[in-house]
Amino acid sequence: MTRSSQQLWHFHGGLKLDSNKAMSTRTPIIKASLPERLVLPVQQHIGEAGQLLVKVGDKVLKGQAVTESSEYISAPVHAPTSGTVVEIGEFPTPHPSGLNTLCIVIESDGEDEWIELKPTLYPNTKSPSELRQLIRQAGIVGLGGAAFPTSVKVNPGPKAHIETLIINGVECEPYISCDDMLMREYAEELISGCSIIQYIVSATHCLIAIEDNKPEAIQAIKTVIKEKALHTIEVVCIPTLYPTGGEKQLIKVLTHKEVPSDGFPSDIGLLVQNVGTAVAVHKAIVLGEPLISRIVTITGNGVQQPQNIEVLIGTLISELIKQSGGYHEDASKLIMGGPMMGFTLQTDHLPVIKGSNCILVENTQAEAPATMPCIRCSACATVCPAQLLPQQLYWMASSKKFDLIQDYHLFDCIECGCCAQVCPSQIPLVQYYRFAKTEIWNQERDKIKSDHARVRHDFRQARLDKEKKERAEKLRKKKELLEKKKMAETAAKKEDTETEIDPKKSAIEAAMKRVQKKKEAKLASDENVNEK
Amino acid sequence: MLFKTASSPHITQKNSIQALMFKVLLAMIPGTIAMIIFFGWGVLINIIIASVVALLAETLMLWIRKRPIKPYITDGSALLTACLLALALPQLAPWWLTVIGTLFAIVVAKHLYGGLGFNPFNPAMVGYVVVIISFPREMTQWVPPLLDTYTQLNFTETLSIIFGGDLPLTYTWDAITMATPLDTVKTQLGLELSIKEIEHHTIYGPMFGSVGGFGWEWVNGLFLATGLYLALKGIIDWRIPAGLIAALLILSNTFALYDYASFTPPSFHLFSGGIMLAAFFIATDPVTAATTTKGRWLYGAGIGIFIFIIRTWGAYPDGIAFAVILMNMAAPLLDYYTMPRAFGHSWTEFPHHHKVDDDE
Numbered sequence: 001m002t003r004s005s006q007q008l009w010h011f012h013g014g015l016k017l018d019s020n021k022a023m024s025t026r027t028p029i030i031k032a033s034l035p036e037r038l039v040l041p042v043q044q045h046i047g048e049a050g051q052l053l054v055k056v057g058d059k060v061l062k063g064q065a066v067t068e069s070s071e072y073i074s075a076p077v078h079a080p081t082s083g084t085v086v087e088i089g090e091f092p093t094p095h096p097s098g099l100n101t102l103c104i105v106i107e108s109d110g111e112d113e114w115i116e117l118k119p120t121l122y123p124n125t126k127s128p129s130e131l132r133q134l135i136r137q138a139g140i141v142g143l144g145g146a147a148f149p150t151s152v153k154v155n156p157g158p159k160a161h162i163e164t165l166i167i168n169g170v171e172c173e174p175y176i177s178c179d180d181m182l183m184r185e186y187a188e189e190l191i192s193g194c195s196i197i198q199y200i201v202s203a204t205h206c207l208i209a210i211e212d213n214k215p216e217a218i219q220a221i222k223t224v225i226k227e228k229a230l231h232t233i234e235v236v237c238i239p240t241l242y243p244t245g246g247e248k249q250l251i252k253v254l255t256h257k258e259v260p261s262d263g264f265p266s267d268i269g270l271l272v273q274n275v276g277t278a279v280a281v282h283k284a285i286v287l288g289e290p291l292i293s294r295i296v297t298i299t300g301n302g303v304q305q306p307q308n309i310e311v312l313i314g315t316l317i318s319e320l321i322k323q324s325g326g327y328h329e330d331a332s333k334l335i336m337g338g339p340m341m342g343f344t345l346q347t348d349h350l351p352v353i354k355g356s357n358c359i360l361v362e363n364t365q366a367e368a369p370a371t372m373p374c375i376r377c378s379a380c381a382t383v384c385p386a387q388l389l390p391q392q393l394y395w396m397a398s399s400k401k402f403d404l405i406q407d408y409h410l411f412d413c414i415e416c417g418c419c420a421q422v423c424p425s426q427i428p429l430v431q432y433y434r435f436a437k438t439e440i441w442n443q444e445r446d447k448i449k450s451d452h453a454r455v456r457h458d459f460r461q462a463r464l465d466k467e468k469k470e471r472a473e474k475l476r477k478k479k480e481l482l483e484k485k486k487m488a489e490t491a492a493k494k495e496d497t498e499t500e501i502d503p504k505k506s507a508i509e510a511a512m513k514r515v516q517k518k519k520e521a522k523l524a525s526d527e528n529v530n531e532k
Numbered sequence: 533m534l535f536k537t538a539s540s541p542h543i544t545q546k547n548s549i550q551a552l553m554f555k556v557l558l559a560m561i562p563g564t565i566a567m568i569i570f571f572g573w574g575v576l577i578n579i580i581i582a583s584v585v586a587l588l589a590e591t592l593m594l595w596i597r598k599r600p601i602k603p604y605i606t607d608g609s610a611l612l613t614a615c616l617l618a619l620a621l622p623q624l625a626p627w628w629l630t631v632i633g634t635l636f637a638i639v640v641a642k643h644l645y646g647g648l649g650f651n652p653f654n655p656a657m658v659g660y661v662v663v664i665i666s667f668p669r670e671m672t673q674w675v676p677p678l679l680d681t682y683t684q685l686n687f688t689e690t691l692s693i694i695f696g697g698d699l700p701l702t703y704t705w706d707a708i709t710m711a712t713p714l715d716t717v718k719t720q721l722g723l724e725l726s727i728k729e730i731e732h733h734t735i736y737g738p739m740f741g742s743v744g745g746f747g748w749e750w751v752n753g754l755f756l757a758t759g760l761y762l763a764l765k766g767i768i769d770w771r772i773p774a775g776l777i778a779a780l781l782i783l784s785n786t787f788a789l790y791d792y793a794s795f796t797p798p799s800f801h802l803f804s805g806g807i808m809l810a811a812f813f814i815a816t817d818p819v820t821a822a823t824t825t826k827g828r829w830l831y832g833a834g835i836g837i838f839i840f841i842i843r844t845w846g847a848y849p850d851g852i853a854f855a856v857i858l859m860n861m862a863a864p865l866l867d868y869y870t871m872p873r874a875f876g877h878s879w880t881e882f883p884h885h886h887k888v889d890d891d892e
Contacts, residue, residue, distance in 0.1 A: 011875070012875070017543070174543070248875065248876065252875075258875060258876045259876055260876050261874070261875070261876035261877050263876075331535075332535065332536055333535055333536050333538070333542065334535040335542055339540075339541060339542040339543045340540060340541045340542075340543065341540050341541070342540060342542065343540060344535065344536065344537040344538050344542070345535060345537075346534050346535055346537055347534060347535070348535075360542075362542065364544055366544065368538070368544075369548070370600070370603050372548075372549050372603065372604075372607065372648070372649075373647070373648050373649030373650065374649050375549060375648065375649045375818050375819050376649070376818050376819055376821070376823050377552070377818040378769070378818065378823045378824075379547070381823065381824070381825075381872075382766075385875070386874060386875045386876075387872050387873060387874050387875045388874055388875075389823070389824065389871065389872070391823065392823075392867075408871075409874040409877065412874050412875060412876060412877070415540075417540050417541035420540075420541055421541050421543060421545050422545070422547055423545075423547065424547040424548050424549045424551070424552050425548075425549055425649075426545070426547075426548070428539050430539060430540060430541070431539040434539075
């Protein structure tokens with residue numbers, strides 16, 4: 001099935017950029033020489049970091065897992081070559097924050113000796129969940145840059161039905177060409193990986209989307225599909241426009257559907273995987289090899305020989321630059337990723353990680369022009385692929401109106417940089433959005449914390465109140481009881497005294513009566529005497 | 533070796549406010565030349581006075597406000613304001629009138645509101661409103677088109693009229709100034725004359741051209757042509773002039789069809805006065821206009837409607853400045869109610885309801 005007439009749609013905005021890819025696609029992918037020392041960050045993915053399985057001094061084999069995790073959203077890290085763990089500690093890693101993270105340092109023994117591999121030559125003989133487990137054990141994460149664990153992504157849950165698997169070979173950022181070269185040279189492995197993922201998520205068909213500026217890659221894949229007579233996999237050539245490689249934008253172009261703002265592609269029956277990830281899945285299942293290497297584009301006007309290199313994860317960037325002929329004298333900026341969304345690195349003494357697709361060396365010496373005030377020209381809104389109002393977001397971010405800015409959908413911003421690229425006032429807009437997002441996250445974290453504290457405080461207060469009430473109740477009851485008792489006692493006493501007094505009184509009375517009687521009797525006798 | 537750090541994107545870009553403003557200024561040149569041809573040297577003299585005053589005022593205000601002078605003085609915005617105001621003033625207006633209008637535009641309407649990007653009202657139009665309200669008599673000193681060919685009023689004579697206020701011996705004010713076509717039509721219609729009668733009544737020489745006011749139709753035609761070019765290149769937003777012209781066309785056409793004797797035809801509306809200058813160069817000032825696509829349609833249409841209302845029933849012959857300022861006021865509201873649907877959101881989310889926390 002070659003639906004060459006596949007209808008395509010447009011997303012709002014976008015930019016036509018100079019691709020600058022040719023400089024790094026002149027030569028085939030080369031294999032980097034085995035480095036003496038590899039620095040493996042424990043956390044190279046979105047999710048939880050794994051626990052260490054090795055300690056300093058341990059011998060490791062190529063492909064041996066060095067971390068593991070029981071968390072669902074996680075991915076293990078494997079030794080990229082055989083050697084010895086010489087150090088475990090905090091080292092600088094390529095991250096926008098520039099912070100140090102926990103790394104395992106392995107000194108290579110030069111043997112490059114594999115652990116025993118368990119290939120699955122016929123993936124269809126295994127169940128999807130078994131294959132997912134293998135993908136997880138292989139430490140595969142999205143190689144397009146986001147580094148989200150693939151085993152989680154290929155498990156859309158029992159409710160979702162994936163109809164179409166989209167393989168993202170768009171690579172819309174200028175300069176980067178690792179996916180282009182991968183498609184040219186690993187077309188067969190890519191198709192195999194696509195079939196496996198398609199089988200896992202039981203997608204009825206698979207679209208491989210490639211921008212029309214990569215005719216060699218399109219040809220290579222089409223040839224393989226034709227040879228293998230695959231009817232459910234199809235190459236779709238799409239117009240070159242930045243940022244078509246964004247997951248949501250690509251889905252819009254291919255299907256006209258929009259992923260809901262608070263949802264996932266699986267909600268609309270789609271799954272998107274990067275071409276590199278598909279090849280990694282093939283390697284993990286069919287060859288049994290975990291993810292220990294990737295293709296990195298070394299490019300830019302600041303490096304002598306722009307090219308693509310297959311690199312062991314953990315290799316230092318400085319090594320790759322050396323193997324690319326070194327820097328030009330005027331090299332001024334080192335960027336990880338592309339020129340639109342990549343982040344700058346201060347030094348090249350940083351390891352390549354699973355998500356590193358490109359090292360871009362720039363030689364621009366010119367200082368950034370002075371930022372002018374926003375003149376509300378809306379050039380930014382015209383190019384925004386998320387259909388936002390970037391200038392309104394900018395006003396709100398700069399005046400710290402963090403409640404209002406969310407009504408203007410700040411969190412739908414994909415930070416593609418189109419707005420900043422066209423701003424005539426040269427305002428670094430994306431920086432403002434990142435600032436606002438971070439501030440809101442912090443506030444939310446604080447709010448959760450204070451909510452926790454408030455709940456705890458309220459609970460304690462309630463408990464104290466209850467205790468106080470109970471005590472008061474108890475006291476009251478006790479008092480009541482006491483009072484009752486007292487009353488009963490006094491009543492009894494009263495009765496007692498009454499009964500006591502009575503006999504006394506009667507006794508006195510009786511006595512008095514007796515005395516009276518005696519007196520009377522005496523008087524009578526006296527009278528009698530007198531009468532006598 | 534330590535590398536420079538910066539926030540993405542990392543591609544150096546070419547857009548700048550300066551480029552934007554100067555492209556707009558360049559596009560005004562053909563229309564301005566036509567104005568000089570038809571209305572004499574006064575047009576140029578006004579532009580020069582306004583520009584010099586605007587740049588001086590801008591420098592002074594930047595200095596007082598402790599802003600860097602070079603990037604702002606070279607951004608072209610003050611020059612653009614000056615040119616727009618100068619083109620809107622009568623050609624023989626005394627020099628001090630131009631100075632006052634420009635000073636008010638730059639000092640009050642622009643800088644006292646926070647300078648470039650922060651002014652809610654179009655500075656040139658604020659300057660114009662101030663002088664038309666304060667000096668109504670001087671604001672009528674319009675030159676009849678092609679006066680030069682009849683009177684040979686040369687550059688020095690024009691200069692001395694503007695600066696000295698004294699006329700060359702052979703002239704009287706009545707001979708060298710006259711009401712604009714819009715003004716004439718208005719007065720005559722007030723005298724119960726029909727449009728046809730007015731057209732035949734032009735005692736002041738040529739008043740009406742083939743489609744609009746004589747001379748004015750050329751000026752408007754050129755501003756339209758270069759304005760379309762700017763819109764095509766994306767330098768100005770095409771929706772604002774489109775909305776303005778569409779609204780004016782629909783309204784004037786409806787009324788002219790209803791009573792052609794008392795209402796001027798649409799072609800006269802569009803090609804007289806400063807309509808094309810307003811539509812493509814004044815209303816498109818991004819700082820004071822609406823920013824959303826739908827908002828810009830409405831903003832332009834609003835200006836067109838107000839222009840028609842003021843021209844037809846108002847006290848002033850041309851209501852562009854008032855129309856623009858009225859719609860400037862409405863721009864934030866338009867923006868709010870025309871917010872586009874964000875990607876992955878539904879239309880039903882609009883208008884946005886601010887969530888009210890139950891706790892608060």
